[in-house]
Amino acid sequence: MKAVVTVIGKDAVGILAKVSTKCAEYNANVIEVTQSVMQEMFAMIMMVDISKLNSDFAAMAESLEKLGEENGLKVTVMHENIFNCMHHI
Amino acid sequence: MINVYDILETIRMIQDECLDIRTITMGISLLDCIDSDIDVACKKVYDKITTKAAHLVQVGEQIEREYGIPIINKRISVTPIAIVSAACKCSPVKFAKTMDEAAKAVGVNLIGGYSALVPKGFSAGDIELIKSIPEALACTERVCSSVNIGSTKTGINLDACKMMGQIVRECAERTVDNACFGAAKLVVFCNAVEDNPFMAGAFHGVGEPDCMINVGVSGPGVVRAALRKYPDADITKISDVIKEISYKITRVGQLVGVTASERLGVPFGIVDLSLAPTPAVGDSVAHILEEIGLEKCGTHGTTACLALLNDAVKKGGVMACSRIGGLSGAFIPVSEDAGMIDAAKSGALCIEKLEAMTAVCSVGLDMICIPGDTPADTISAIIADEAAIGMVNSKTTAVRVIPAIGKKVGEELDWGGLFGCGPVMPLKKESPSKFINRGGQIPAPLHSLKN
Numbered sequence: 001m002k003a004v005v006t007v008i009g010k011d012a013v014g015i016l017a018k019v020s021t022k023c024a025e026y027n028a029n030v031i032e033v034t035q036s037v038m039q040e041m042f043a044m045i046m047m048v049d050i051s052k053l054n055s056d057f058a059a060m061a062e063s064l065e066k067l068g069e070e071n072g073l074k075v076t077v078m079h080e081n082i083f084n085c086m087h088h089i
Numbered sequence: 090m091i092n093v094y095d096i097l098e099t100i101r102m103i104q105d106e107c108l109d110i111r112t113i114t115m116g117i118s119l120l121d122c123i124d125s126d127i128d129v130a131c132k133k134v135y136d137k138i139t140t141k142a143a144h145l146v147q148v149g150e151q152i153e154r155e156y157g158i159p160i161i162n163k164r165i166s167v168t169p170i171a172i173v174s175a176a177c178k179c180s181p182v183k184f185a186k187t188m189d190e191a192a193k194a195v196g197v198n199l200i201g202g203y204s205a206l207v208p209k210g211f212s213a214g215d216i217e218l219i220k221s222i223p224e225a226l227a228c229t230e231r232v233c234s235s236v237n238i239g240s241t242k243t244g245i246n247l248d249a250c251k252m253m254g255q256i257v258r259e260c261a262e263r264t265v266d267n268a269c270f271g272a273a274k275l276v277v278f279c280n281a282v283e284d285n286p287f288m289a290g291a292f293h294g295v296g297e298p299d300c301m302i303n304v305g306v307s308g309p310g311v312v313r314a315a316l317r318k319y320p321d322a323d324i325t326k327i328s329d330v331i332k333e334i335s336y337k338i339t340r341v342g343q344l345v346g347v348t349a350s351e352r353l354g355v356p357f358g359i360v361d362l363s364l365a366p367t368p369a370v371g372d373s374v375a376h377i378l379e380e381i382g383l384e385k386c387g388t389h390g391t392t393a394c395l396a397l398l399n400d401a402v403k404k405g406g407v408m409a410c411s412r413i414g415g416l417s418g419a420f421i422p423v424s425e426d427a428g429m430i431d432a433a434k435s436g437a438l439c440i441e442k443l444e445a446m447t448a449v450c451s452v453g454l455d456m457i458c459i460p461g462d463t464p465a466d467t468i469s470a471i472i473a474d475e476a477a478i479g480m481v482n483s484k485t486t487a488v489r490v491i492p493a494i495g496k497k498v499g500e501e502l503d504w505g506g507l508f509g510c511g512p513v514m515p516l517k518k519e520s521p522s523k524f525i526n527r528g529g530q531i532p533a534p535l536h537s538l539k540n
Contacts, residue, residue: 004091004096006096006097006100034093045093045096047091057154057155058151058154058155061154061155076100076104076157077157078099078100078155078156078157079155079156079157080091081156081344081348082099082156082157082158082341082344083091083095083096083099084091085340085341085343085344086095086099086337086340086341087091087095087098087099087337089408
């Protein structure tokens with residue numbers, strides 16, 4: 001079971017570190033990361049394994065979104081199924 | 090593997106283009122609650138609804154959180170109450186109050202099924218229920234009502250049309266203090282469907298299982314945004330673009346329905362693939378029609394564009410889910426659609442054009458404010474016209490008009506929220522009373538004889 005974490009905002013030092021630390025707090029294993037910086041905008045998409053979370057999904061999602069708000073970033077956390085169902089037959 | 094483009098597209102559809110699941114509706118059969126003692130029957134109704142739907146809202150919110158997609162409404166539909174109340178032989182208003190209490194207890198915002206099915210005549214309980222609708226809707230908050238007065242197979246019950254014109258007026262008169270809102274909770278159908286998840290017309294048909302989950306999708310904003318990328322494409326391409334986006338929207342409906350069904354331990358019924366607008370900016374069906382190339386919704390060409398839209402939505406959605414049902418198509422409620430409100434205010438959209446549009450859209454004349462002095466017979470005749478379109482075209486049609494008591498053309502009624510606001514639209518002045526008062530049954534059309 002995986003979730004997709006997206007992070008969009010102004011580039012700054014330590015964004016990846018902060019987000020992955022928060023994932024680790026919930027025992028979500030980061031499997032894959034794609035990121036790019038265009039002009040000064042930072043965009044990252046992270047695939048995390050959520051099958052061994054030490055808390056429920058909602059708590060992790062809210063915590064990551066809050067981390068985003070505190071750092072001026074837009075963070076979304078969504079179960080992979082919504083992407084799979086929409087884009088694959 | 091999911092690619093970056095797909096992820097960003099999904100997020101954009103939800104965050105910027107108003108993609109949402111409009112409703113998860115739990116259909117609950119009340120056939121096992123029938124009792125000749127109304128108090129006993131109501132207790133059974135309350136217990137069954139609050140047991141079956143105890144976790145509906147909680148599971149809806151959980152899915153919302155997990156998939157990051159808003160689920161706007163969690164609702165309940167029940168067996169038409171006229172069937173349940175027939176054995177009681179007294180006013181069925183107590184059932185409406187019970188439904189209202191049960192809806193509040195489980196936290197759903199609307200509950201549908203204060204209904205009667207009279208396409209070919211009245212059976213025990215039907216007339217009592219119909220007569221009680223104005224009181225039931227005035228003394229409850231969340232109860233919705235519907236009456237089916239005709240079908241392709243049976244023809245149109247003109248006696249019921251006559252009665253419903255009066256009932257619609259009374260519903261508005263009894264709720265004048267609340268912008269005549271009673272009439273907005275009442276739908277008069279021809280060819281009503283039994284698995285419709287959308288309010289106010291939802292009820293749980295007698296052919297349905299004991300309990301099931303139906304899902305209504307939405308997403309006019311997503312369709313418009315997709316079309317905006319093809320300003321110069323020919324109309325066949327436009328149809329293809331709508332099909333592609335409709336497929337994606339419907340897939341989400343299927344996912345949400347299957348997940349909700351698993352978690353609630355209730356069978357999954359159907360996805361209603363509808364484009365349901367809201368008054369929010371960027372969530373309008375009228376604006377899709379304008380994006381296709383009309384200066385204003387309601388002008389010449391509107392019916393053709395709507396026919397294409399309605400058809401393409403179904404073609405795209407049909408492969409995306411295992412079972413389709415409900416009303417499926419594009420809704421055209423005037424007060425709930427920012428583009429329709431604009432078009433009606435500017436005079437481009439009139440009731441005659443709306444009537445033509447109902448021949449090719451998913452339902453019928455919906456959320457239209459009419460002058461407060463409209464005679465009941467005129468409302469009955471509007472219902473009969475609309476039912477005739479449904480009967481002859483073998484489609485569902487409906488009338489949900491709101492007589493704006495004390496108001497004239499040019500003024501408006503405002504409910505706020507998803508119900509929006511609507512300008513009072515002009516009607517014909519000439520009387521249809523003699524026709525309506527003939528009573529009887531309009532026979533079923535020749536093409537109903539298919540066997």
